[in-house]
Amino acid sequence: MSLNLQGRKFEPVGYCIFCGSNGGPKGLREEHILPYSLGGTAVLPAASCATCEGITSYLDGVLGRGIYYDHRLSRGSPSRTPKKKRPTTRNAIVTRKGKNEIFPFAVGDHPYSTVIPLLGFPGILTGRDPSLSFSSMKAACFYYVPPGFDEAIRRHPDEHVGIVHQGTVNLDAFARALAKIAWCHTVALGHHVEIEPLPIREMIRGQNNLGPFLVGSDPTDGSAPESDLTKMHQVKITWDNYPKVSSLTYLVCHIRLFANAGTATNGMPTFTVFVGTRLIG
Numbered sequence: 001m002s003l004n005l006q007g008r009k010f011e012p013v014g015y016c017i018f019c020g021s022n023g024g025p026k027g028l029r030e031e032h033i034l035p036y037s038l039g040g041t042a043v044l045p046a047a048s049c050a051t052c053e054g055i056t057s058y059l060d061g062v063l064g065r066g067i068y069y070d071h072r073l074s075r076g077s078p079s080r081t082p083k084k085k086r087p088t089t090r091n092a093i094v095t096r097k098g099k100n101e102i103f104p105f106a107v108g109d110h111p112y113s114t115v116i117p118l119l120g121f122p123g124i125l126t127g128r129d130p131s132l133s134f135s136s137m138k139a140a141c142f143y144y145v146p147p148g149f150d151e152a153i154r155r156h157p158d159e160h161v162g163i164v165h166q167g168t169v170n171l172d173a174f175a176r177a178l179a180k181i182a183w184c185h186t187v188a189l190g191h192h193v194e195i196e197p198l199p200i201r202e203m204i205r206g207q208n209n210l211g212p213f214l215v216g217s218d219p220t221d222g223s224a225p226e227s228d229l230t231k232m233h234q235v236k237i238t239w240d241n242y243p244k245v246s247s248l249t250y251l252v253c254h255i256r257l258f259a260n261a262g263t264a265t266n267g268m269p270t271f272t273v274f275v276g277t278r279l280i281g
Helices: 050-067 067-073 171-190 200-204
Strands: 028-032 043-049 089-096 100-105 111-120 138-144 195-197 215-217 235-240 249-256 271-278
Touching: 043 050, 043 089, 043 249, 050 067, 050 111, 050 171, 050 200, 067 111, 067 271, 171 200, 171 215, 171 235, 171 249, 200 271
Parallel strands: none
Antiparallel strands: 028 043, 089 100, 111 138, 195 271, 215 271, 235 249, 249 271
């Protein structure tokens, strides 16, 4: 069953869920369970110190101002940027006859591409030793071309043009951002007291390079998008056993951002985050 914590109220945590501190003189801040820039409304009050808040804000930005930026603009997702400072146009870079041309479009009616890395199966699942490299270099790429695009760029019927993708992807930061979502859901539901955490909090804070070991996706997954347009994101937490890998029971978080977007047959990918193992006794 997909979790939907939107709008739910939670009691103050009282310590930083990422480093365990009491916040010191600067106190503790609220932490969005899903990034605000992706439409997340549920928060954990008094759950992040100032230092960790700076780290997680950056990670939220990797998603909201990086990979999913144009998709957010197209959907009119919330933003902390004052309305008067928000972009009203977005340039599209069009290539034809070996040359790039720039065309401005109104935000919401602009062509764009969303490139999402498919990280491959997590090393912990395949028995692969911790590595700095993810097991897959594939990516899912979704394009949106608005009505009237050909007329706007004055394209001839027999002319071939391309839209240049804008932006780069930091795989390590992307995996940490997903891990942050997984850990926030784990704490919100109280599962953090039932597990021996894997080094996920340290990974979120950038203190280890275990992203390829704890976070991944099935690069062959081609599931259709969620048909219910009101269900923007899907998050599931499961207790899973992998007898070929370990005798332990793992708490695993499955994250599908913008689950109701994509093509008619292929939706956004689902990512897997290994959070911890079940406590015994």
